[in-house]
Amino acid sequence: MSADQLPVQDLPDFSYAGYKNGSAPLALEVLKSLDVTEFGAIPDDGVDDSRAFLAAFAAAEDSDGPVAVEIPAGRFIVSEILYLQRDNLILRGAGNQKTRLYFPRPLRLLPDPPELAELREYLTEMDKRQREKQNNIDLPFTQYAWAGGYIWARKPGERVKAYLDKYDTPVAAHAQPVAGERGKRWLTVKSAGQLEAGQVINVNWYNRAGRDSPLLKMLYPGVDKIGSHHWAFPSRPLVSQTSRILEIKGNRIELSDPLLHDIEGFTTDITRKPYLQNVGLEDFTIEFPASAYVAHHVEQGFNGIYLTRVYDGWVRNVDIINADSGVLTEEVANLTIRDVTTSGEHKAHYSVAMGDTHNVLVENLHVQNLVIHPLSFNTFSTKSVYTGCTVDQRPILDQHSGANHQNLFDNITMYVELNDQEISERRYSAFKGGGAGYWKPTHGADSTFWNIRLLFSGVPDEKATITLDGVADGPNANIYGVHGNRKVDIDYGPSADIAAVNQAISDQPSLYQLQLSKRRIKSRPTDNASDLSATTDNSVK
Template sequence: MTRQILFIGCSLFIYSIATAQQIPKILADPKTNYLPDFSYAGYHFGETSLPESEGKIINATDFGVKANDDLDDSKAILKAIQAANAVEGNVILQLPAGRIILSAVLYLERSNFVLRGTGSGTNGTEIYCPRPMMYLKDPESLAELREYLTTFDKRQRENENNIDLPFSQYAWSGGFIWTQIPGERVKSYLDKYEPAPQSLAKVSSGTMGEHFITVSDVNGLKVGDVVELQLFNKDGENGEIIKDLYKGARVKPGSHHWKFPKLPIVRQQVEITKISGSKITLKTPLTISIKPGYQAQLTEWKHLSEVGIEQLRFTFPDITRVAHHVEPGNNAIFLTRVFNSWVRDVTITNADSGILAEEIANVTIQDIVTDGNHLAHYTVTLGGVHNVLVKNLKIYNKAIHPLSFNTFATKNVYHNCEVFADPVLDQHSGANHQNLFDRITVHIHPDTNMAYALFGGGGADYWKPSHGPYSTFWNLNVQVINPEEIQKPVLLYGMKDGPFARIIGVNGNAKFEVKYEPDPYIEFLNESMEKVPSLYDYQLKKRLK
């Protein structure tokens, strides 16, 4: 039998090693301690493997792309994309092996499109970007972001380093490969640009964790539609939805929770599986309950589907880093407005940000490597996205936010990932909730006090707290560098405003203590997770039985 939890101070727990492996109690009795179902994350809700693409192949070499000639290939690749866009049905744009030089953004703007190289290894396809995006023409789709940055004078100020510089539009947006729907606004920055609501149905009720909503004024909805569910706070600082979102936790929500009543505070991209009168069944469960005062609605969600980016290597020059938020735009991939799509077998070297995402759902990002000497802002980050699965990500380079759930991220999963350099498990404020770090391995070097700040809570104060309830850590494997030097338990800490986190199975090559505030549920500390090594796999297998 496992001995009882020893409670020390505020949210500090130590568990002893069990004499026999057991199923975690949170699985055996989920009604007592709520645990979200994360199994819907990924391509086609995790129910099918990534496809081996079939379709008409357009060879980039037929349009003038020539690898390894030290000449810029941008114009030729753009011609090849134009030709591929003219193909009806599935199309594959095939890039050759060798180094391709790119100094323009490749916009992918249609469904059923795969951009494919010959592999991410040394003999595969390398996309080399000799200069960052700051030297390219300003993207039209970031005009609102640029206006926001100047209107509010967003600057990086570091007095100790004599830095006072304007934020870059590429600090968290943009990429040399960029999926988008032309003219479609992706992220809200300024209230004056919020569109008039185009409601397909008003939603009056629904229960957290369930699949059913009650609607009125249905406007042409049908089974199979993928739409966006939006919930609002129209009631100011004391709005009931804020209390519901944070479940009465001992945290102080920032002002953005009530200053923008036109902006949905909770959103999910959902597929309709059944319509029966005023009752609609959704493929995926609700992240919070819906009440009439939230003025919830279903709206159109414009998106691409079956878009793939695969078998590539990106290389950027190792330029000098100036400061946080002023990155010049050595960003590899920017995913917006895609559903049931994927990125796989991609290596990214010396990027400011490897893969950025906004307003996507049910995408799998798999078999990714980030490396290089350059200090990155992000590696693969998830902001404003739903049900995205990041699988088998290896991070060898240092990054400010190696793994990060950002603003409005819900029900996303980092699965079987490994961080080798200065790991931080970051949750970046902005009503993000119910995300999963699953079977993550981190390599740490504790400080002289045998402590390490593993749990990050980034983001601006106006979007605090760092995350909502039920963010989950499952089977976190912590590998201490030079474990023979460790003489006492290592304290893993860093989160002060992350309510009701589920932390199950922190283990590794030393003994650990965990400090996580406020009010965490902690189980299986210093125990390996032998029976349920992956929560995502466990829940998916159980659902598909």
């Protein structure tokens, strides 16, 4: 199957995902390097190195200009959270086969992080519990099921995630949009007096019209059953796009990436939040001890990396062993997470999770271990991409409700070993929808699947057709090029556009790369165009 035979021109443009919208290499010219051994860390001595690492991070915070904290080859033991909380910072090892960070204890044995106080209160008030009668489990969710990490990027003093409305405070609008078209990078505001070129802004769409609002009809066309959280918090954005202002002409502003939705007909504003910028993690291994698996949502806190409030950053060439969750995110945009491998004996919750992401690119992720949600778009995620990823065990393309939409699973390889029941029924749940009922449906319009390859084992009949079970409530999905070593058919709805089943898209295996290459060969747009930001300077100003 050729990409020319598919409606590529009708799909969202996912090419803006990644560090600086895919326009720049993962690099930062640093003015100063701080080696953790200069602060007392000694590799391979079996002694805890936490104090030395904390001292190195403190020195990095006190340094002027871009700085790197360097970790040489060897095994280092760390038992404290390492907070990255300044711009222009790299945490760099000597290579993922040379530098190993060993974290011997779960986060639950550390003092409770104040940033997660609202989450803890929410879990208690909502009586969030994992109940599995067949396994004699009735246990409270832990705060580390989907939050926290030993390497934690944060903007100090900022709310990590809104859970309880009693903590909501008014947010001042910096501008009021009056016109703008989905897919275009220019929009018109009433006044641009509080805006400047170079600023990172949030373009917000609100649902203040209840369960029958135009915004919900746009997000979930043809869907009647929608969870109450979509209208329970009218002061919070239901959809938010984090972007940089490239240029201002009068009352018109140019964004670094195309608008998610039209402006006219919806309640919108432009606000600003503080973000860390130009933060990179690279070239090391994170290892936890092998530990007993308790239950879903009862994870003890063997979490590797937690990225919150980061705009323009990366993680690359990192191996993560025996984690509850490898990489977790919250309120991040323009990240590239590349060449990460998760492995180990421990059953994990997430490998690299997309939570409240915009334009986040996960590229060449290899999930070797057993993971409940190996690839997952979670609450509020938009225009984010998994591409070139491989899942070795019980692969699932998970969409976790909460107004996630316009995301892409791209050029994914899934190794599927069917169990006896699946062989008998000739069915496999390749597409899953998690999340709480108050955040359903599973996903909004334009979730996209491109060139998904399934390699089945344990199917004795070579002529068998395996039905891939999709989600029942996610509307208007785009599913192209699902194929494998057995014939498949796809049960997905409502209104899914399904084409090229049992055919590889051989000429363009990656939709992301196809769209990126098209954008790169175009000239920089003028006036109302929505093309190349790849040639623009999106650096911090």
